[in-house]
Amino acid sequence: MNIRSLILFSVSLVITVILAGFFGSVQAQFFWNTDFEYGVYKSQPRKWAIEGEGYKYSAHLDSTISKSGKKSLFMRLDRAQVYTILTVPGKISAGNILRVQGYTKAGVSDSLNAQLILFNPSEGGIIASESIKMTSNKWNPTTLRASIPANYNADNLLIALMASGSGSFWFDNVRIKINDTVYGNDAPDFREPDKEEIELLNNKVYPFSVGAGDDARTKLKELSKIVENKRIVALGENSHGSASIYKLKLRMIQHLVEDKQFSVFALEMPAVEATYINEYVKNETDDLDEVITKLSYPSWQSREMLDIIEWIRVYNNQHNRQVSFMGYDMQNGWSALGAIAEFSTRYDSTLHSILKNIEGLYQTALETGNAAPALFTQTREASTYLNTHKYPDVTPHQLATIRHFMDIFNQSISLQFGTENARSRDEYMAKNIRWIIEHIPDTAKIILSADNTHITKSGGKTGAFLDRWYQDDYLSFGFTFEEGTYAAYGNKPFYEVHPSYVGTYEYLFSKSDYDHFFLDLREADDIPMLNQPAGFRAIGSRPQETTQFYQIQLKKHFDVIVYLRTSRHTSPLNK
Structure with missing residues (x-):
């Protein structure tokens, strides 16, 4: 895996972080734990x-060896x-010289x-x-120096130590300077x-x-108040392997369909495969x-995802208004x-011949890891042909x-092959959601389901595009939990949820008198700890046995938080 691939992989695992910049002439305080104390x-x-991938890796603070202070990593x-990653605010870096040692x-x-x-992270480029x-x-010592462009407008900038292969090492005494000022050493x-x-x-x-x-569904009545008349409701998840989240999502879907007349459920999955499930x-x-x-x-x-599918099927069987x-x-x-190709076999032999050539070029590209220019040229030609050709026997939809x-x-x-005009996966998913919205009735409302990230x-995430395009019609729910287990792509049936700690949002939520709740962040300006950056749990699809919390500014990411005290792992269908 090359450096670009590695850093893109690491960024996909890290939630975009937004920290405070300057307020007037007063410098904000930054604590970045640069000595690993x-x-x-x-x-x-x-x-x-x-974060990492491969056969085996581990990371922890070591109190027996250090370059400075009492500990090293x-x-x-x-x-x-x-990948060991620290996020710094883009605002304080723009137009300045950044030195990392x-x-x-x-x-x-x-x-x-x-490498350092x-x-x-917004543009997917190494500076x-x-x-x-x-x-x-x-x-x-290793020193990295870079001049950050004055027009750098990303919310943040990532400093990453990337290591690969086999062996062991210590990392310590990181010093970060912006121009001549040291950052990250505040209290x-x-x-x-x-x-x-x-x-x-x-x-x-x-x-x-x-x-x-x-009876349980009626106890989600406050959900109607939160959703109001929103047209696009996005239900996140901090783990793809929490049965507790999916069971709650099913209840929320039931409520939104039955009480708020939502009629589309769109999942973070390939669009073509979803058409078969829609049938x-x-x-x-x-x-x-x-x-x-x-x-x-x-x-x-x-089992939990299948329960959602089966409920939609039963609902459709009993109602004229279909989901x-x-x-x-x-x-x-x-x-x-x-x-x-299946379409062309039935309706267009010319298109079918073009696609046969594309299939061969695509297969070769997958086998070699390199795409010939002809793959992109012929794909563009096929797109132009398909978009201009008329098919009288085919319905408009x-x-x-x-x-x-x-x-x-x-x-x-x-x-996949990194063309010059390639966009991020998140931008493509946002465009595909926009296509769905443009091809359903104007009054139809849609439920999205995807990872919190x-x-x-x-940042440049799917929800950011939707929020920009649809503004008040878009509502995002971030999901999290405090304890329990989750399933992931790994060799264990389930993994441990790490306990929260002081300095994380989950730690604050765990102090509530209630085990499970919605928190409308739009109405929570008077809670000081919600107005500052803190850790927020992010697991995704892979086992996270080292870091489970990432610094974010919660209100800049989500409109509503869904908190569960306990998570239980999903039940795979093949076991």
């Missing part, structure tokens, strides 16, 4: 996010890639490679990088919530039960095995190309859908 659960460093890799010392450096990198020299039993910014804040929280939340059945929920097919197959992401192949099931992801190019699938194939190959209103 402050740790939390499992000796993980505050403020830093540690120790990392051990076995055929893995690990850190010290490393190798323990065992069998095949270690490492500055990265723009600067510097190789790190690993030496056993000696602290070596710690975390504290216990006070009694008044907890009382304010209790007065602001909308508690609910986590039972099942009709199932519309009672046009009875092939449940095919439905399970089309739930192509393993995270969705759970559609749709997808908006674009990572599976083959399924999009296959749907267009069917034709619009096939043209949409052609767009999805274009999106997929552009992202996609529905967020911050």
